[in-house]
Amino acid sequence: MKDQLLPAVSFQGVTRRYGLVNAVSDVSLDVSPGEFFALLGSSGSGKTTLLMLLAGFDKPTEGRVLMSGTSVSDVPPHRRQIGVVFQNYALFPHLTAAENVAYPLRMRGVGRAEREARVKSALGLVNLTDRGSSYPSQMSGGQQQRVALARALVFGPDLLLMDEPLGALDRRLRDQMQQELKRIQGELGITVIYVTHDQSEAMAMANRIGIMAEGRLLQVADPATIYAAPSNHFVARFLGDCSILRVTATDGGRGYEICGVRQPLLSPATAPFDIVVRPENVAVHPVVEAVSGDISGVPATIRDVTYLGAGWRVTLELPDGQSLLASIVRGDHKNVYLAPGEPVVARWAPTFVAALPAEKSS
Template identity: 80%
Template sequence: MIDQPLPAVSFQGVTRRYGAVTAVSDVSLDIAQGEFFALLGSSGSGKTTLLMLLAGFDSPTEGRVMMSGTCVSEVPPHRRQIGVVFQNYALFPHLTAAENVAYPLKMRNVGRAEREERVKAALSLVNLTERGASYPSQMSGGQQQRVALARALVFGPSLLLMDEPLGALDRRLRDQMQLELKRIQGELGITVIYVTHDQSEAMAMANRIGIMAHGKLLQVDDPETIYARPSNHFAARFLGECSILKVKPNSDGRGYTLAGKRLALPSPAQGIFDIVVRPENVSLRAATGPLLDEVPGVPATVRDITYLGSGWRVTVVLPDGQTLLSTIIRGDEVASYLAPGRPVIAHWPPQAVALLPVEGSS
C-alpha cells in the first residue's frame, strides 16, 4: 500500500471568534503539497483571517491548523517557515531592494557570502537583477511587488501566503504579474495560498479555488468545475456573470418547464431546483417568421444591450419577468437585428445548465 503524502496545510474544524463576531466558522480544508490554492471572497468573508491563522499572526478559537501533519496552532510565526506577501508590500524605505530581500536572512543569521548569493538568485528569479541598488521610492509598483515576493522566497519557505498582492497594480501589470507568479510557483514547486476578491485572478492562477462567505467555506473545486457547476447561488453569482432562473421541474425528472416551454436536462434530476446558465452559452435568434412554436428555446424581449468590444452583452426579459443574459460575439448574424423591445428566442444546450438548490430550501 502506497502512503499518501501529507497535506501541506490542513485546517481541521477551525473557528475564530472576536467577541460576538465569528470571522471564521468551522472550516475544514486540505491543501496539497505544491498546489496553487486561491481563497476567493468579498471583504469580510473570512479569507484573510484564515490566512492570518495559518501565518501565526492569530490563533484559532476552536480547531487545529496543521502543516505537513504537525499542529502549528501554538507555533510562533517566525518558526513556521512561511513567506508572506501583503498588498502594501511593507518594504523598508531606507533599504535598497537587495537589502530588503536580505533582511529575512540577516534575521536568521545567514553568513554574508551565502546571503549575497541567495539575494542575487532571488532577484534573478523575479527579473530584478539590475535593480538591487534601487530604493523602493525609485521603483514602480510592479517592481516593488517583485521585491516583496523575492524577500518572501529568499529563505526557502515551505509555504507562500499572498494577501491581495496585486490589488494596488493597474490591470496591465496585474495580468503580467499573474503570469510571473505562475511561472515562479512552477519553477520552485512551492505551495501557494493566494487570497483575493478578484475572480479572474483566481481563475487564471489557481489549481483549486475555495469560495468563502460569512466565515464559511462554501465550495472547493478546480476553476472549471466551480465555474460550470457551482454548488450554490452565492458561488454561481460570485464567479462570473450568470443567469439564475426559477423553473418548474417536470414530473418525469428529465427536464423542466420555463415560460411554457419544456426543456431538457443533461441528466435526470429529482426534487425542486433552480438553474444557472452562463451568458456565453445563451444564443439568441430573431422571433420572426412562421413555425415559431416549433423553434427550440424560450421567447423573450430584448431589454438592453452593452457593447463589450469583442461583442455585446444582451439582457432579455422572459414572459414571467425573469431576466436572462446572453453574450453575442462579432459575426453573429443576429447582432444587426437586436434592439431594445425586439422579440427573440433564447436557447441554450442542456449540458450548459447547472442545477442549484433553491435558496432557503437547505
C-alpha cells in the same frame, strides 16, 4: 515518502471567534503540496483571517492548523517556514531592494557570502537583477511587488501566502504579474495559498478555488468545475455573470419547463430547483427561426444592449418577467437586430445548465 502523501496544509474544524462574531466558522480544508490554491471572497468573508491563522499571526478559537501533518497552532510565526506577501508590500523604505530581500536571511543568521548569492538568485527569479541598489521610492508598484515576492522566497519557505498582492496594480500590470507568479510557482514547485476578491484572478491562476462567505467555506473545486457547477446561489452569482431562473420541474426532476418550453437536464435534480445559465452559453436568434434538435428556444424581448468592443452584452426579458443575460461575440450576430423591444428566441444547450436547490423567497 510517507510525508509526500500528507497535505501541505490542513485546517481541521477551524473557528476563530471575536466576541460574539465568528470570523471563521468550522472550516476544514486540505491543500496539497505544490498546489496553487486561491481563497476567494468579498471583504469580511473570513479569507484573510484564515490566512493569518495559518501564518501564526492569530490563533484559532477551536480546531487545529497543520502543516505536513504536524500541528502548528502553538508554533510562532518565525518558526513556521512561511513566506508572506501583503498588498502594501511592507518594504523598508530606507533599505535598497537587495537589502530588503536579504533581511529574512540576516534575521536567520545566514553568512554574508551565502546571503549575497541567495539575494542575487531571488532577484533574478523576479527579473530584477539590475535593480538591487534601487530604493523602494525609486521603483514602480510592480517592481516593489516583485521585491516583496523575492523577499518572501529568498529563505526557501515551505509555503507562500499572498494576501491581495496585486490589488494596488492597474489591470495591465496585474495581468503581467499573474503570469509571472504562475511561472515562479511552477519553477519552484512551492505551495501557494492566495487570497483575493478578484474572480478572474483566481480563475486564471489557481489549481483549485475555495469560495468563502460569512466565515464559511462554501465550495472547493477546480476553476472549471466551480464555474460550471456552483454549489449554491451565492457561488453562482459571485463567480462571473449568470442568470438564475425559476423553473418548474418535470419528469421527476429529469427536466424542467420555463415559459412553456420543456428541456431535459443531464443529471436529475431534486425539486424544487432553479437553473443557472451563463451568458456566453445563451444564443439569441430571430423569432422566424424554428426551434430544432435538443436545444431549448424560449421567446424573449431585448431590454438592453451594451457594446463591449469584442461584442455585445444583451439583457433579455422572458414572458414570465425574468431576466436573462446573453453575450454575443462579433461574428455570431447572425442577422439579429439588437435593439430594445425587438422580439427574439433565446436558446441554450442542456450541457451548459446547472441545477440548484430553489432559493427560498423572503
